[in-house]
Amino acid sequence: MKNNAKQILFFPGCSLITSAQENYKSLKIFCNHLGYSLRELDNWNCCGTSSAHSLNHNLAIDLALRNLSLVAPNYNELLIACPTCFIRLKYAHFITKKSTTRIKGFEKKFGKKFPLKLRLTPFLEFVRKNKNKIKPSRSLNGLIVAPYYGCMRNVPPLLLKEVNLPPLIESVIKILGGETIIWPNKSTCCGTFLSAVRPRQITKIINQLVQNAIDLKAQSIVCACSMCHLTLEMRCTLEEKLPIFHFSEILSLVLGENKHIDWFNRHLINPIPLLKQKGLI
Amino acid sequence: MNNIIDKLNNLDHINLSLCMQCISCTNGCPFVHIMEHPPHQIIRFLQLGFMDKALSSNTPWICVGCNTCSYNCPMAIDISLIFDVIKEHVIKNKLPIPEPSIFEFHKQVLNSIKKYGRVHKLEVMFNFKLKSKDLFSDITIGLKMFLKKKLHLRPPNFDSIKQLKEIFESIKYEK
Ligand code: SF4
Ligand code: SF4
Numbered sequence: 001m002k003n004n005a006k007q008i009l010f011f012p013g014c015s016l017i018t019s020a021q022e023n024y025k026s027l028k029i030f031c032n033h034l035g036y037s038l039r040e041l042d043n044w045n046c047c048g049t050s051s052a053h054s055l056n057h058n059l060a061i062d063l064a065l066r067n068l069s070l071v072a073p074n075y076n077e078l079l080i081a082c083p084t085c086f087i088r089l090k091y092a093h094f095i096t097k098k099s100t101t102r103i104k105g106f107e108k109k110f111g112k113k114f115p116l117k118l119r120l121t122p123f124l125e126f127v128r129k130n131k132n133k134i135k136p137s138r139s140l141n142g143l144i145v146a147p148y149y150g151c152m153r154n155v156p157p158l159l160l161k162e163v164n165l166p167p168l169i170e171s172v173i174k175i176l177g178g179e180t181i182i183w184p185n186k187s188t189c190c191g192t193f194l195s196a197v198r199p200r201q202i203t204k205i206i207n208q209l210v211q212n213a214i215d216l217k218a219q220s221i222v223c224a225c226s227m228c229h230l231t232l233e234m235r236c237t238l239e240e241k242l243p244i245f246h247f248s249e250i251l252s253l254v255l256g257e258n259k260h261i262d263w264f265n266r267h268l269i270n271p272i273p274l275l276k277q278k279g280l281i
Numbered sequence: 282m283n284n285i286i287d288k289l290n291n292l293d294h295i296n297l298s299l300c301m302q303c304i305s306c307t308n309g310c311p312f313v314h315i316m317e318h319p320p321h322q323i324i325r326f327l328q329l330g331f332m333d334k335a336l337s338s339n340t341p342w343i344c345v346g347c348n349t350c351s352y353n354c355p356m357a358i359d360i361s362l363i364f365d366v367i368k369e370h371v372i373k374n375k376l377p378i379p380e381p382s383i384f385e386f387h388k389q390v391l392n393s394i395k396k397y398g399r400v401h402k403l404e405v406m407f408n409f410k411l412k413s414k415d416l417f418s419d420i421t422i423g424l425k426m427f428l429k430k431k432l433h434l435r436p437p438n439f440d441s442i443k444q445l446k447e448i449f450e451s452i453k454y455e456k
Contacts, residue, residue, distance in 0.1 A: 014399050014402075014437070017399075017431055017437065018400075018402055018431065018432070018437075019402060019426070019431040019432070020431075021430070041315070041439055043398075043439065043440055045394065045398040045399060045439065045441070045445060046394045046398065046399045046400050047401070048394070049390060050345055050346050050387075051386070051387035051388075052390075052394070053346065053365055053390060054346070054365060054368055054387050055369065055372060055384075055387050055388070055391065055453055056369060056372075057365060057366070057369060058452050059391075059448070059449070059452045062448045062451075062452065063394065063448065066444070066448060096438035098452065099350035104418065107450075150347075151345075151347035151349060153352075154347060154348035154349050154351070154352035155352065156348050156351060156361070156362070157294065157296055157351050157354075157358070157359045158359065158360060160357065167438075187349070189311050189312075189313055189345060189349060191311070191312070191345060192345045192346075192347075192389070193383070193386055193390075194312065194343070194345055196386060196406065196409065197382055197386050198315065199385050199418065199419065201314075201315055202356060205311065230431070234422055235372040235424075243344060264427050265429075266364040266431065267429075267431065268422070268425060268426065268429065268431075269296055
């Protein structure tokens, strides 16, 4: 890491500290490469995921707001890795910002000033802003990738003017020496909690999606959401499976860091043979 | 039971009369085949006052809130938010829950957040499977995840349980 690294405040979310630690580790390496050091928001809580807003609107808002109350006034930006966490926090921030009653409620409940000017930055936006600083030390050697966004680009109507998540995986993969396919499933939702509650139906959807990618000659799927990553790895039951990567893993891999073996061993679908075949490890 | 319409009207960016039944929402929904009614039909029920049909359908419960529908909707109707209002109304009024297992899953997640501040995935899955009397269906993949350290026995570290309990207690969500 560079010595004069700029500190950036970071909200990992529940997946990155448990099932997707490889996402967290590779993201850290990537940010360090860009000259940032990540500082995890102290004592953050779960954003509420799909479950809180499904059962109680106000609970979902308060869970998100508590996280915003933890941001010290000297920070004006919070980087958020998980697209679901990002939307939950952004939504809560937006509807609070728009209402003086809600702002007062916030200040009473948390005893802090509402961080009106705080910028919430989703990971893809962060990559876009820093795209020119990526200095790969090796090429992806023509690795063919199916870019997978899941539902992250379907911004809810209230936030349409606030958020624009760029379809960035394609252009970055190209810069890094890989290729991407055009396929019908890049924005098909992975099913989130239905993977637990309706595993059979989700298996069908995921198998179809992976099969489509295989038919279009993809060698791997790259996703920018750790929940999508887990669902794709867990629910694919095809005989021939595709390795599934976190976008951050690919970004760090081409930087020539040698810590990646730790992460790749955590995958449920082994990506190592493919990476060897492509001369990437 | 009409107060669900009041509730929807109180959300200032929701206007049910804007829906022209173009079906773009339904065309985009990836889970329409496991819903009792396609999303546009629930909006139609609300427009026409068939509240019992809207409130007893499994559609709002199957909905995962992916927003594909509203992103497709030419009138930018927030369909998943409307479905959240329906679910909350069903819970608060103690009406029959059309999808008890989905309700149970969400409750397990919220219990975990209340108890640990963060989701303890292993415990959520275990409790959920226990309640659904289906401990073994995902045992192979579960074990693999455990061995790969994707599921952990130890609960997450978190120091503000008291504050979090207060948040939960100030909002009664349970049935
Ligand atoms: S897409 Fe919008 S306007 Fe069309 S049917 Fe669905 S909710 Fe109504
Ligand atoms: S938000 Fe719900 S209704 Fe809309 S597309 Fe997604 S699952 Fe279907």
